[in-house]
Amino acid sequence: MKVKKRLLLLITIAILAIIVGSFNTTILPDKYFNDANLIANDPYNEKGLVGSYSFSMWFYDVLGLNKIPFPLVSLIQLIIIFVIIKRLGIPKNFGKLTLRNSVVWVSLLLFSVYLSMPSKEFINFIYISLICGVLISSRIKLRKKVIFVCLLLLFFSFWFRPYYLLVPFLGIGLYFLSRLEFKSRTVSNIFWGIMIACFFSFSYGFIKGEFMSESSREKLNKRRMGREDSQTMIVSPVETDTAIGEGVGIFYGFFSVNLPLNGLKFFYKPQVVAFVIWQSLMFILLVYFYSKCMRNRQKYRQEEWLFHFVFAYLITQGVFEPDLGSAIKHKLGVFPIIYLAFYFDQNMISEYKKRYKYVLKDKVENH
Structure with a gap:
């Protein structure tokens, strides 16, 4: 099976990001890990279900991600991030060297520095991806999309x-x-x-x-x-x-x-x-x-x-x-x-398509 050039490029960027992310603890200054250490260690027992720090501490504790080395956390999170990007869609022109693509490529590589450790932003990324799922859906009318997105954002503001x-x-x-x-x-x-x-x-x-x-x-x-x-x-x-x-x-x-x-x-x-x-x-x-x-x-x-x-x-x-x-x-x-x-101009967001249910009936001919 032939792998498309755009998918191959995304996989290549993902591999590079994972390699860089695995060496973060040895190449980045300690200040880059201030939040990560606070979330992983929870020194004041602040974990809970409401609030960005409290929920992040709870999230990493429940999943056991605060008990494994940061390079392994990096591997897990970066794989999830790039799978989500793949699910959102890879535009046809993604493999071409353009200014637009260059900015996106650099952004994807930056995940290896900023979202490859325990962080609030990783949870933020996942939640915004859910909102994007609503926006690109072909099963939801535009007005309902806007209402759902607003409600999701309001909930996020009270929760996180x-x-x-x-x-x-x-x-x-x-x-x-x-x-x-x-x-x-x-x-x-x-x-x-x-x-x-x-x-x-x-x-x-x-x-x-x-x-x-x-x-x-x-x-x-x-x-x-x-x-x-x-x-x-x-x-x-x-x-x-x-x-x-x-x-x-x-x-x-x-x-x-x-x-x-x-x-x-x-x-x-x-x-x-x-x-x-x-x-x-x-x-x-x-x-x-x-x-x-x-x-x-x-x-x-x-x-x-x-x-x-x-x-x-x-x-x-x-x-x-x-x-x-x-x-x-x-x-x-x-x-x-x-x-x-x-x-936005690469048809990644779908218009609402009404779905019909057909009931097939067998016609029996009597001879």
Whole structure:
């Protein structure tokens, strides 16, 4: 049986990722394993069924993955990740050397660094894959897909990651914004989407006394000041304790995690420069594909909602993301939906197809 070139390439990337992942404990600095060690060891007995850290500790404990060496954990998780990617579909042009494919190939290899150990992002990846399963299904009508995805995201926000609560509301907001006539619909959609996030933060601040980024990212980063892992922190250029300051902080955060040119100040750190290039190319391509999708909305009705949810997440990440390093992990945690967005024009998302049940009756002829 002849193996298709695109499948062979995916298998090759998977093997390379597994090889790199198996040597992580010997080549990566200890700081890369801070979360992994905390999740695996659970030093304060915090495991439980609700909350990202608590559930991750419970998950790895129940499956016994916290009792085996990290290289073996890497093997298991990377196999699962690449099987999921295969199940989502391999586009026909996957084997060609293009800018789009190059960004995806690098992303797949990055799993060997960031998702090859006990991590919250691995669980995040699996859950987002379930959402993608809903989006690509041909058994569910578009309206029901949107409802199911919103409900899954809301559940995820209450169960695992609270900041996902913003994503369905922003996604719906971006959909209605896309119905308005703007000169540059894509850029306008993103701008007003960020403004909606600012409005949510202002409302939260009015009720709680602290704005969203002020009470999360800024507060966390102030505690991290001076630590070894604080160099790539995302810190607003102005104080975020006023509405204007919070608005500036959210816009600054959005561009820091999606078009992180400010990271070039770390030109002496090759890994940061590589991140800036990878993340900038990913964002620019996503904006380009979003624009292309919006210009052909009748053809890409299913895919349009996919992009609304992707950019809703990118905007949400701009509100809460504390660090350039964590931004990579969190992007990989939602990579299945980014993967579908990158190949939106490759027929990976199916239209609803009504299924009929036929009852066959034998006709008996009497002679």
